[in-house]
Amino acid sequence: MSTEGLSMMLVTEIIVTLITAYFFFKILFTKKIQETDSYTENDDEIVQ
Amino acid sequence: MLKTQASGWGSRLGLVLAMAGNAVGLGNFLRFPVQAVENGGGAFIIPYLVCFLLMGIPLLFVEWSVGRFGGNKGHHSTPFILDSMDKRALWKYIGVFGIFTNLAVAAYYCYLESWTLSYVWHSIADTFGGKTQGEVAGFFGNYVSVSSAEPIIFWVLCLFLNTWILSKGLSGGVEKAAKIGMPLLLLFGGFLAYKAITIHAGEDGALFDGTVGLDYLWTPDYSSIWDSKVWLAAAGQIFFTLSIGMGSIQCYASYVKSKDDIALNAMSAGWMNGFVEIVLGSAIIIPITVGYLGIDGMKELLSQGGGLGLGFKTLPYLFEQWGSLLGVIAGVAWFGLLFFAGITSSLAMGTPVMGFLTDEFGWKEKNAAWAFGFAVFLLGLPTVLFFNNGVFDEYDYWAGTVSLVVFAFVEIILFAWIFGMDKGWKEINQGADIKVPIVFKYIIKYVTPVLLGWVLINSIPDLVNTLNHKGSHENPGSQEKIDLYQDEEAMRKESDTLKTLLNAKEDFQPSFLSPNVVTDEQLMANKNITIPTYLLIKKERELEKIRTDIAYRNSKIEDEEKTMLYKNMSRLFLLALWLGIAYLVYLASKKLKLKKT
Numbered sequence: 001m002s003t004e005g006l007s008m009m010l011v012t013e014i015i016v017t018l019i020t021a022y023f024f025f026k027i028l029f030t031k032k033i034q035e036t037d038s039y040t041e042n043d044d045e046i047v048q
Numbered sequence: 049m050l051k052t053q054a055s056g057w058g059s060r061l062g063l064v065l066a067m068a069g070n071a072v073g074l075g076n077f078l079r080f081p082v083q084a085v086e087n088g089g090g091a092f093i094i095p096y097l098v099c100f101l102l103m104g105i106p107l108l109f110v111e112w113s114v115g116r117f118g119g120n121k122g123h124h125s126t127p128f129i130l131d132s133m134d135k136r137a138l139w140k141y142i143g144v145f146g147i148f149t150n151l152a153v154a155a156y157y158c159y160l161e162s163w164t165l166s167y168v169w170h171s172i173a174d175t176f177g178g179k180t181q182g183e184v185a186g187f188f189g190n191y192v193s194v195s196s197a198e199p200i201i202f203w204v205l206c207l208f209l210n211t212w213i214l215s216k217g218l219s220g221g222v223e224k225a226a227k228i229g230m231p232l233l234l235l236f237g238g239f240l241a242y243k244a245i246t247i248h249a250g251e252d253g254a255l256f257d258g259t260v261g262l263d264y265l266w267t268p269d270y271s272s273i274w275d276s277k278v279w280l281a282a283a284g285q286i287f288f289t290l291s292i293g294m295g296s297i298q299c300y301a302s303y304v305k306s307k308d309d310i311a312l313n314a315m316s317a318g319w320m321n322g323f324v325e326i327v328l329g330s331a332i333i334i335p336i337t338v339g340y341l342g343i344d345g346m347k348e349l350l351s352q353g354g355g356l357g358l359g360f361k362t363l364p365y366l367f368e369q370w371g372s373l374l375g376v377i378a379g380v381a382w383f384g385l386l387f388f389a390g391i392t393s394s395l396a397m398g399t400p401v402m403g404f405l406t407d408e409f410g411w412k413e414k415n416a417a418w419a420f421g422f423a424v425f426l427l428g429l430p431t432v433l434f435f436n437n438g439v440f441d442e443y444d445y446w447a448g449t450v451s452l453v454v455f456a457f458v459e460i461i462l463f464a465w466i467f468g469m470d471k472g473w474k475e476i477n478q479g480a481d482i483k484v485p486i487v488f489k490y491i492i493k494y495v496t497p498v499l500l501g502w503v504l505i506n507s508i509p510d511l512v513n514t515l516n517h518k519g520s521h522e523n524p525g526s527q528e529k530i531d532l533y534q535d536e537e538a539m540r541k542e543s544d545t546l547k548t549l550l551n552a553k554e555d556f557q558p559s560f561l562s563p564n565v566v567t568d569e570q571l572m573a574n575k576n577i578t579i580p581t582y583l584l585i586k587k588e589r590e591l592e593k594i595r596t597d598i599a600y601r602n603s604k605i606e607d608e609e610k611t612m613l614y615k616n617m618s619r620l621f622l623l624a625l626w627l628g629i630a631y632l633v634y635l636a637s638k639k640l641k642l643k644k645t
Binding site for chain 1: 060061064089090091093097259262263264265266267268309312313315316319320322323326327330481482
């Protein structure tokens with residue numbers, strides 16, 4: 001591969017892979033924040 | 049009235065995978081690499097990423113937050129999600145696009161998806177083994193011309209599978225499908241990308257290394273960056289790859305609880321789609337095709353059938369070069385990957401329709417799923433039976449292109465300027481697990497609408513052109529046809545005169561008129577024919593040739609007129625579908641008003 005093509009490919013793919021991995025791991029390891037209010041009874045309900 | 053949320057996501061990972069699956073489609077593997085090759089190679093990635101940051105991510109934030117907002121008001125389809133943001137009746141009917149697009153796109157997309165299922169079967173059955181490149185391409189031509197019942201059987205099977213999964217609900221069906229489909233898609237993609245880039249010239253009949261194709265795709269032509277067409281292509285690619293402007297993202301997000309994150313989920317799903325497209329999508333069809341057929345061969349095939357042609361007509365033949373076992377494995381991996389990419393997207397098209405029927409008409413989820421399947425069957429039938437008459441392309445243009453851009457543009461105006469950016473920004477950040485940079489507030493308010501407006505304006509000439517030249521009853525072919533008939537009439541008269549003159553000549557034999565019986569050379573060498581007779585025969589032969597040409601052109605024009613008829617019928621069909629959904633929205637809003645009073 002030409003240096004230009006190879007460097008363009010590697011830079012792009014490394015950036016995209018790292019960002020994707022960062023957000024994906026954040027999804028996997030972020031713990032659900034406990035609600036500060038005690039009024040959680042209506043969280044699963046919808047008011048129409 | 050209090051209503052318990054009937055359906056919902058089982059896990060956050062399931063939601064993100066389903067949302068990424070919604071975005072990852074056949075275009076990631078068949079459209080993106082072709083767009084890159086045709087728009088500056090590696091330099092294409094610059095406008096692509098800029099459009100992703102300025103249009104893709106902002107629209108993802110908007111659609112996720114719009115969906116969650118509407119979902120918490122009890123609505124899971126865009127007509128009433130938009131209605132919950134602004135009470136003016138107009139928005140409900142703008143929201144019709146969010147159901148219309150999903151139904152119309154599913155109608156042709158499920159057919160495309162069924163090809164992949166059928167090709168998985170044919171790969172296992174080794175149908176392509178020992179076939180020439182032309183024969184493999186011919187197989188596809190026969191397949192889409194529906195010369196046997198097979199395409200219909202696979203299509204119905206595919207529809208049944210989609211409907212069955214949808215009938216199991218979000219966590220029991222869609223989420224499970226995404227959890228199985230997405231990892232397999234990555235596995236198959238990784239395997240094919242590895243095989244593609246390790247192709248060596250001289251091995252298994254390869255002419256070049258696989259890296260030659262990669263180099264061709266990635267070597268940047270920076271001069272292309274100044275071309276507005278390249279930017280338009282990048283914006284279009286971002287638009288279609290993320291499934292924005294469809295109404296399916298809003299529907300998936302409407303099942304997220306009000307205090308749960310959407311910002312990180314949106315980023316994760318969006319970048320996952322980018323990863324599949326940029327890293328895997330660029331490393332399969334182009335390197336394999338260039339490896340075996342060279343850059344010129346690849347370009348020629350692209351000009352004939354685009355990415356779809358490469359994927360279905362060429363790759364099955366090239367996989368066979370890897371040996372029979374590896375050929376079968378590669379075929380299963382390639383079409384299996386396309387199938388998973390397709391089904392995770394088509395499932396997302398079913399949920400808004402189901403949401404609409406369950407929310408507004410009180411249907412059971414299962415019944416709504418089967419109603420969707422039946423509607424897609426009816427709408428898709430013309431795309432299957434009249435594929436070669438342009439019905440498929442017509443659906444794709446109006447529902448899969450025009451409708452998306454129009455809806456996304458209007459939606460962002462509603463979000464940023466009518467619902468209000470301050471309120472909107474609060475929605476995006478509510479429960480967020482990441483800090484969204486404040487710059488996005490201004491991008492959403494000013495930059496994205498301008499960019500979308502630019503895309504919309506640029507698509508107007510194409511739209512006008514389509515309507516004027518292809519949609520008009522007075523199509524240009526008609527005048528051409530009249531001219532041809534007039535020419536033919538004059539020619540017939542001339543021919544009759546010549547024949548009368550020839551019959552009067554004693555040295556003339558009727559067999560002289562056929563070039564197949566007496567060639568031009570034999571005619572010239574025949575010393576029994578006088579020069580005037582020879583000249584008359586030559587003239588008659590020329591006229592016959594022109595007449596044959598006219599007959600061929602006439603038949604082409606007739607074909608074109610037939611295609612036009614099917615295209616116009618498709619347009620009427622789509623218009624009727626939109627109006628039908630709008631009528632249902634009207635009925636549903638009347639029902640809601642009655643309930644409230």
